[in-house]
Amino acid sequence: MFKYLSGILGLDVGIDLGSANIVVYVKEKGIVLSEPSTVAVRKLPRGGGLEVIAVGREAKAMAGKTPAGVEAIWPLQDGVIANFDMTEELIRYCLRRAKGGGSFMAHPRVVISVPAEVTEVERKAVVDATLGAGASEAYVVDEPISAALGVGLPIDKPRGCMIIDVGGGTSEVSVISLGGIVVTSSLRTAGKVMDNAIVAMLRQRYALLIGETTAEEVKNTIGSALPLSPELEMAVKGRDLSDGLPKVDTVSSVEVREALDPIFLGIEDMVKVALEKTPPELAKDIVDQGIVLSGGVALMRGFAERLSRAINTPVIVAEKPLYSVALGVGKILDNLGAMRRVLMSVERGSR
Structure with a gap:
């Protein structure tokens, strides 16, 4: 009856496809991958298209440091696909890692989470990218359902x-x-907009130009939503906008909090x-x-x-x-009979 997501020898994979990070869960193994949702590409000569040279952590390390013709891309923006081909490459990388080099299942079955308010077109794009990446079947589940399952909330109760x-x-x-x-x-x-707010604050207040990776480090190191005791400081390195030379400025947690306050x-x-x-x-x-x-x-x-x-x-x-969303997708994979109702069959796709 439930042909999809069944089969003793099948590899069932769950993916939390985030704009900043991608987390992969494999049935009976747990979380096997957690890496940045980044793809690095090289432009081929004479209009030859793009060549993928790195994915995930390795690709993110290249951000802001690439030579001419090489670019680090975040193919998902605001929770949806912004670059279809690169999203497909990202999912292909995840499926390859999920299989661990094994050949017993060439085309895994995949459940992937999406924000609840994405459009039908955006949902279909996720399914199509997953199938294009090598999945035999692809299903989507609302991210809030996955997250709630992942943190152990009793979502099936009248509560x-x-x-x-x-x-x-x-x-x-x-x-x-x-x-x-x-x-x-x-x-x-969300998080990426916070990074951009920190970039803008340092540019305006200190004439200091930094990249998103450095801004994320500032956010994680001294960022706060409420006053701290004591407040924190951090030396931030970047480029001086006035003369183009390297520069270091000391930034406080108060300044970062003020920059993030409208987002909160x-x-x-x-x-x-x-x-x-x-x-x-x-x-x-x-x-x-x-x-x-x-x-x-x-x-x-x-x-x-x-x-x-x-x-x-x-x-x-x-x-x-x-890992809340990925763990929730994992619970769906591990309890398909009980959880099949949360899968969106209308978005189901197959090769």
């Missing part, structure tokens, strides 16, 4: 569960009950709107059990506490916020 996921490309909040999404809201504003406010407003749309009985459940925060930005100092203050509701950081 309201709320999860906030703030990753690299999108911020998403969802209320889930009886296995379905009751309320959802999202912003295409936007996320708070998104959550407030979702709570306003939540049916009263489900809202009561959410107040009783709290809200779970996942995604890479969940690790930022003070972010969960700031959200909790803004909405007057407890906010708990997931145990493994970077």
